[in-house]
Amino acid sequence: MDAEAIKRSLEGSGLRCTPQRYAVMAFLMEHTRHPTAAEIFEAVNRVDPRSSRATTYNNLRDLVQAGLVREVAVEGRAARFDAKGxxxxxxxxxxxxxxxxxxxxxxxxxxxxxxxxxxxxxxxxxxxxxxxxxxxxxxxx
Amino acid sequence: MDAEAIKRSLEGSGLRCTPQRYAVMAFLMEHTRHPTAAEIFEAVNRVDPRSSRATTYNNLRDLVQAGLVREVAVEGRAARFDAKGxxxxxxxxxxxxxxxxxxxxxxxxxxxxxxxxxxxxxxxxxxxxxxxxxxxxxxxx
DNA sequence: TGAACGATTTAGATTATATCTAATGTGATA
DNA sequence: TATCACATTAGATATAATCTAAATCGTTCA
Known part of the structure; x- marks a missing residue:
């Protein structure tokens, strides 16, 4: 996982590379199992507990809007997220x-x-x- | 809208043709705009207020399982339903x-x-x- | 340097969506 | 009619996602 590459892709999309945003993006790149927002929040927080649910959702929204992440809606279940590789x-x-x-x-x-x-x-x-x-x-x- | 045809298609799928279930199915066949469960509940209830939210959801679930209705998940919004024509x-x-x-x-x-x-x-x-x-x-x- | 401003984050409340519960009703059949 | 599985109900509950208002952080530039 190339930290520099993540930083560049965030900044290339006009998003600051904050620790929380970086953590969400890095987690998605490492885990291609399409985690839910709750799973991402939990995992990111386990490593560094300075992150709130709202921030995870905000960052996921920003990443989706920037086109770096894809959201997959599944009937009757939580949405899943997927770094666009x-x-x-x-x-x-x-x-x-x-x-x-x-x-x-x-x-x-x-x-x-x-x-x-x-x-x-x-x-x-x-x-x-x-x-x-x-x-x-x-x-x- | 052929009431008999709806009745037959319900019963052909092993579902009783109850007034509430019929109303949901008939509404979906008349409105091809992919309503949400909440819209269906409201519309069906406006005509005949003997129907609960739970029944609407139950019936939608049954109709989807029977293959008569399709559920479309949309990111960040309520699911939408669609009679399979x-x-x-x-x-x-x-x-x-x-x-x-x-x-x-x-x-x-x-x-x-x-x-x-x-x-x-x-x-x-x-x-x-x-x-x-x-x-x-x-x-x- | 530091004042100012926008972007970001936070905890917790709130909203939206969907399901569950336990009691009751209904219809087919024996 | 008695029975049984299926259906329905109101309201509580669960789950997913968003909102709020205050605090913090980063960058710019005087």
């Missing part, structure tokens, strides 16, 4: 709610007829089903 | 959070190498950007 799609497990990365491949754009006057920022492909852990228990429930 | 994709507005239907087209499946031991149920394509209403105000954040 390599491009990838997401697989969401119906059963345990975990979010996993899926190899990237190009998605066909919608025909402009369908788009109308809307302005498209991105296309996202979400796969749903049972993850490797939950697949064997597929029948139950 | 014609197949379609979704466009979510970054600005106002509204969910709109987009003409359906086939999505390439992931290579089985990427899928591994996961069991795929569905692929969902989500477009993001600014909707027709919000596009003109594009500059102002």
């Amino acid at each position: 390599m491009r990838h799609h997401h697989f969401i497990c119906d059963r345990c709610g975990n979010v996993e990365d899926m190899e990237w491949y190009d998605v066909p754009r919608p025909p402009s007829r369908a788009l109308g006057k809307r302005i498209l920022r991105e296309c996202e492909l979400i796969f749903r089903g049972h993850c490797t852990k939950c697949a064997p228990r597929h029948a139950s429930r | 014609m197949r379609h994709h979704h466009f979510i507005c970054d600005r106002c959070g509204n969910v709109e239907d987009m003409e359906w087209y086939d999505v390439p499946r992931p290579p089985s190498r990427a899928l591994g031991k996961r069991i795929l149920r569905e692929c969902e394509l989500i477009f993001r950007g600014h909707c027709t209403k919000c596009a003109p105000r594009h500059a102002s954040r």
Whole structure:
């Protein structure tokens, strides 16, 4: 993990590199398991207890707005966060709610007829089903 | 709106056609604007005030499980619901959070190498950007 | 240096969303 | 009619996220 690189990417997006913001970003880069805000808050605070819940949420919001982090909404569960490294799609497990990365491949754009006057920022492909852990228990429930 | 058809589709999925459940389903079929649970509860109750919040949520859960309704999670906002009629994709507005239907087209499946031991149920394509209403105000954040 | 100002952080309250509980009601069937 | 599973209810509770107002930090620049 290159501390300098994190600092540069924060500042390149017009965000100061504060200790709390750095900690959130570094945690997301080390943990690609798509943690929730609560998990990030807890983990960051365990290392250095000078950080409040509000700051974690504020920083996550800022990082998402800056385009450095992606937020993934999951039905009925807390949102999950993901440092944008390599491009990838997401697989969401119906059963345990975990979010996993899926190899990237190009998605066909919608025909402009369908788009109308809307302005498209991105296309996202979400796969749903049972993850490797939950697949064997597929029948139950 | 064919009341008999709704009744049949509920019963075909093993769900009793109760007045409350019928009302939720009928409302979703009439309103394709992807209402939130709170909006559905309010609307259904305005017509016939014998319905509780819990029942609305229970029925939405049952309808989603039965595959008659789709739930769309939106970051930072309440989930939205959508009777599954014609197949379609979704466009979510970054600005106002509204969910709109987009003409359906086939999505390439992931290579089985990427899928591994996961069991795929569905692929969902989500477009993001600014909707027709919000596009003109594009500059102002 | 230090005054000033905007950005950031904080603890805790608040809001928003969704689920749970325990009691009650309903309808099909025997 | 008695029974049983399914449904519903009001309100409490849980969970997720945001807001508030005060304090602090960093940077700029006189």
